[in-house]
Amino acid sequence: AQSVTQLDSQVPVFEEAPVELRCNYSSSVSVYLFWYVQYPNQGLQLLLKYLSGSTLVESINGFEAEFNKSQTSFHLRKPSVHISDTAEYFCAVRRDQAGTALIFGKGTTLSVSS
Amino acid sequence: DAGVIQSPRHEVTEMGQEVTLRCKPISGHNSLFWYRQTMMRGLELLIYFNNNVPIDDSGMPEDRFSAKMPNASFSTLKIQPSEPRDSAVYFCASSFSARGYTEAFFGQGTRLTVV
Numbered sequence: 767a768q769s770v771t772q773l774d775s776q777v778p779v780f781e782e783a784p785v786e787l788r789c790n791y792s793s794s795v796s797v798y799l800f801w802y803v804q805y806p807n808q809g810l811q812l813l814l815k816y817l818s819g820s821t822l823v824e825s826i827n828g829f830e831a832e833f834n835k836s837q838t839s840f841h842l843r844k845p846s847v848h849i850s851d852t853a854e855y856f857c858a859v860r861r862d863q864a865g866t867a868l869i870f871g872k873g874t875t876l877s878v879s880s
Numbered sequence: 881d882a883g884v885i886q887s888p889r890h891e892v893t894e895m896g897q898e899v900t901l902r903c904k905p906i907s908g909h910n911s912l913f914w915y916r917q918t919m920m921r922g923l924e925l926l927i928y929f930n931n932n933v934p935i936d937d938s939g940m941p942e943d944r945f946s947a948k949m950p951n952a953s954f955s956t957l958k959i960q961p962s963e964p965r966d967s968a969v970y971f972c973a974s975s976f977s978a979r980g981y982t983e984a985f986f987g988q989g990t991r992l993t994v995v
Contacts, residue, residue, distance in 0.1 A: 798982045800982075800983060808989075809971060809986035809987050809988045810971070810973075810986040812983045815983055817982060860982060867911075867928045867936065867984075868973075868984050869925065870923040871922070872922035873922055
């Protein structure tokens, strides 16, 4: 079975500071990896995903994540955060097989203050 | 497409009552997932369907919970009888299940409060 561990439940940062949200996964088979973002009172939106190929993936709003197979990690980073990045971030894993479900970590709350 | 549509958005009910949550997946998607979100346990997968067939219901907490998908465009999650510990936000998500199509699209959720 797959599992996901998000190492930090809350990450407070100041605006324009860099941030890293950590995610580790465990799986005995090949997996796909995802980061979703949830703004207050909303559903989850896909931020970025790793399927194959380049281990560094980027989102349109400046976030990036790097797949590290040897460390079974998929940490999310942004070099300079904005107030609007305040949200809950979820790391998720899915088996490399059609018809399987996403398994989520418990989430990390990113709070950006001025 | 309007995305995944869940109803109602909010539900307040008394303990012991039956609760039915509804979901309309994105047209053309053939996988549907029900998740429950709480502060204590995060996002838990309750059950998922492929082509209207339940594949894995191991996350359903008790026999009080049941889910159906009578056709490709509709699913329900029922709790009978409801209890205060069922209070949570319930999300429905859908995806197209084929190699290379991987992400799930989420509805806005139903916030259930059982008093």
